[in-house]
Amino acid sequence: MDLENEIVIIVIASHSKRFLCPIDRRLVSHSYFLLMANKSAIITGASRGIGRGISLELAQIGYDLVINYAGNQEAALKTVEDCKGAAHEAGHAISAIAVKADVGGAGDREHLIQSARDQFGRLDLLINNAGITSIGRADILDAKEENFDQLMAVNLKGPFFLTQQAANWMIDLCKEGIIESPKIVTISSISAYTVSVNRADYCMAKAALGMMTKLYAVRLAEHGIRVYEICPGIIASDMTAPVQAKYDKLIAEGLTPMPRWGQPSDIGKTITALAQDYLPFSTGEVINVDGGFHMRKL
Numbered sequence: 637m638d639l640e641n642e643i644v645i646i647v648i649a650s651h652s653k654r655f656l657c658p659i660d661r662r663l664v665s666h667s668y669f670l671l672m673a674n675k676s677a678i679i680t681g682a683s684r685g686i687g688r689g690i691s692l693e694l695a696q697i698g699y700d701l702v703i704n705y706a707g708n709q710e711a712a713l714k715t716v717e718d719c720k721g722a723a724h725e726a727g728h729a730i731s732a733i734a735v736k737a738d739v740g741g742a743g744d745r746e747h748l749i750q751s752a753r754d755q756f757g758r759l760d761l762l763i764n765n766a767g768i769t770s771i772g773r774a775d776i777l778d779a780k781e782e783n784f785d786q787l788m789a790v791n792l793k794g795p796f797f798l799t800q801q802a803a804n805w806m807i808d809l810c811k812e813g814i815i816e817s818p819k820i821v822t823i824s825s826i827s828a829y830t831v832s833v834n835r836a837d838y839c840m841a842k843a844a845l846g847m848m849t850k851l852y853a854v855r856l857a858e859h860g861i862r863v864y865e866i867c868p869g870i871i872a873s874d875m876t877a878p879v880q881a882k883y884d885k886l887i888a889e890g891l892t893p894m895p896r897w898g899q900p901s902d903i904g905k906t907i908t909a910l911a912q913d914y915l916p917f918s919t920g921e922v923i924n925v926d927g928g929f930h931m932r933k934l
């Protein structure tokens with residue numbers, strides 16, 4: 637084949653719809669292909685629950701996806717397939733891969749970022765979602781140090797250093813003109829400001845993620861990278877399944893102004909608003925997705 641004179645037909649899965657585009661390869665640089673490709677996102681903890689809900693929504697606006705998980709490969713692969721299906725129904729062609737990585741481990745975080753580099757060559761959006769609940773839910777007077785360390789590794793150290801790595805890559809990608817206005821979103825919780833004395837480590841980690849968001853928002857603003865914190869309320873997922881009856885009762889008694897459980901898609905839709913630049917002059921913001929839980933009442 638005479639590559640010099642070849643006219644290539646590429647399928648561009650853009651933010652609108654797919655279309656065929658004939659381009660003379662001699663005029664096209666590597667950066668151009670990357671610029672014209674789908675935007676791409678890493679979502680940690682995306683095999684189940686809120687991370688899966690976020691991924692399904694991002695798929696519908698045409699994002700290529702890195703679906704991270706800790707151990708449940710079957711669930712991760714199902715999310716990958718469901719995302720491709722959701723994208724297709726919405727008129728987009730996306731790629732999605734599942735990547736096993738413990739966000740609490742440095743080597744695994746490196747592997748996660750490298751997988752995104754190898755597969756997509758760009759990163760427009762990082763979602764720090766993976767998290768575990770307090771192990772054993774022990775009273776603060778009985779909480780164990782090893783459980784504290786494990787939770788902090790996953791819920792705080794992981795997002796902090798993954799954000800650092802992603803941000804440095806995003807800065808380079810912006811300089812090369814490959815991406816514009818990337819974002820980093822961290823999923824904290826109403827537990828960032830609500831006391832549960834049997835989940836002290838969880839509450840403290842979530843509170844710290846709020847400061848992490850502000851720190852990165854200030855540091856990265858000059859590079860055009862916006863950083864947000866989302867505080868979900870009570871969301872139906874495997875994490876809350878064991879306490880479903882307790883929250884059913886509290887919600888029925890008026891705990892939340894909007895009298896229903898939140899769904900993973902509620903968080904996902906909020907993220908698509910950020911991903912599509914509907915908050916263009918905001919950074920370091922806390923976005924409550926909690927049915928109004930955060931408001932004090934008299």
Ligand code: NAP
Binds near residue numbers: 706740869
């Ligand atoms: P979930 O249903 O328990 O799902 C947890 C997800 O995180 C799974 O995909 C799991 O992967 C992954 N994961 C766990 N440990 C990991 C690790 N070390 N490295 C990478 N991935 C890991 O939890 P969820 O309810 O969706 O919660 C998601 C986030 O929202 C958490 O940060 C949580 O604190 C926060 N949040 C939840 C609620 C709620 O009501 N559900 C409210 C506020 C905030 P595997 O499938 O492989 O195990």
